[in-house]
Amino acid sequence: MNCNVPTDICFSFEGFCARGGRTDQHRDGWGIAFFEGLGCRLFVDVRPSVESEIAGLVRRYPIKSTHVIAHIRKATQGEILLENCHPFRRELWGRYWVFAHNGDLPNIFNLKSQPDQCYTAVGKTDSEWAFCLILTRLRQRFPTQKPPLAELYQTLKEITQAIAQFGTFNYLLSDGEHFFVHCSTHLSYIIRQAPFAAAHLIDQDITVDFSELTRPSDRVAVIATLPLTDNEVWQTIQPQELLVFQDGLVVRMQ
Numbered sequence: 001m002n003c004n005v006p007t008d009i010c011f012s013f014e015g016f017c018a019r020g021g022r023t024d025q026h027r028d029g030w031g032i033a034f035f036e037g038l039g040c041r042l043f044v045d046v047r048p049s050v051e052s053e054i055a056g057l058v059r060r061y062p063i064k065s066t067h068v069i070a071h072i073r074k075a076t077q078g079e080i081l082l083e084n085c086h087p088f089r090r091e092l093w094g095r096y097w098v099f100a101h102n103g104d105l106p107n108i109f110n111l112k113s114q115p116d117q118c119y120t121a122v123g124k125t126d127s128e129w130a131f132c133l134i135l136t137r138l139r140q141r142f143p144t145q146k147p148p149l150a151e152l153y154q155t156l157k158e159i160t161q162a163i164a165q166f167g168t169f170n171y172l173l174s175d176g177e178h179f180f181v182h183c184s185t186h187l188s189y190i191i192r193q194a195p196f197a198a199a200h201l202i203d204q205d206i207t208v209d210f211s212e213l214t215r216p217s218d219r220v221a222v223i224a225t226l227p228l229t230d231n232e233v234w235q236t237i238q239p240q241e242l243l244v245f246q247d248g249l250v251v252r253m254q
């Protein structure tokens with residue numbers, strides 16, 4: 001989720017949790033990260049989200065944030081262990097960066113022994129290796145500070161294209177200022193803004209009327225592998241497309 005004012009993710013989180021073992025097969029752990037200023041709250045659990053007490057804590061404690069990344073895991077690389085649960089977090093240019101990946105990059109480990117890699121993985125997933133590779137390449141290109149968005153976008157696009165050659169590379173990446181989304185196969189998004197209406201979850205029989213909970217100036221973008229609601233129009237992100245969201249809108253890049 002990316003939005004222009006701090007917002008809770010309670011509604012979407014209900015559908016998200018259901019896909020972690022009830023309406024989908026992603027039972028191999030889950031996690032969620034909330035940016036708050038320069039800080040970042042990160043919760044991960046090796047248990048399926050539908051059974052997780054940590055998910056219950058998040059559900060009862062509606063944290064408000066402008067950038068949220070959540071992930072439910074179906075293991076392809078790496079055992080079902082806590083260190084292999086997404087999202088992953090690292091520091092770059094004095095900011096936390098958070099990353100979650102959906103897909104499979106079976107040959108990415110061929111890159112792990114490169115001597116110039118300044119980030120290394122704790123776990124054994126292809127996803128964390130890809131994240132470390134992205135940050136290594138960004139730090140090498142821009143050693144001291146975050147570049148202007150246009151330069152950052154172009155460099156990240158080049159790195160992404162190189163990694164995507166190893167397999168399926170749907171990902172979410174954010175530093176709490178910009179929210180990057182790359183699609184290899186399936187990703188969709190919706191931007192909720194005035195006039196707000198009611199939304200009904202696909203995975204739970206829950207409806208929320210956002211007109212009762214929002215102000216006219218609020219704007220919220222929600223990105224998901226598959227749409228979370230069945231009465232709203234979601235936009236399909238095209239394969240190999242890299243989008244940037246800021247303040248609940250897509251930033252159009254050249």
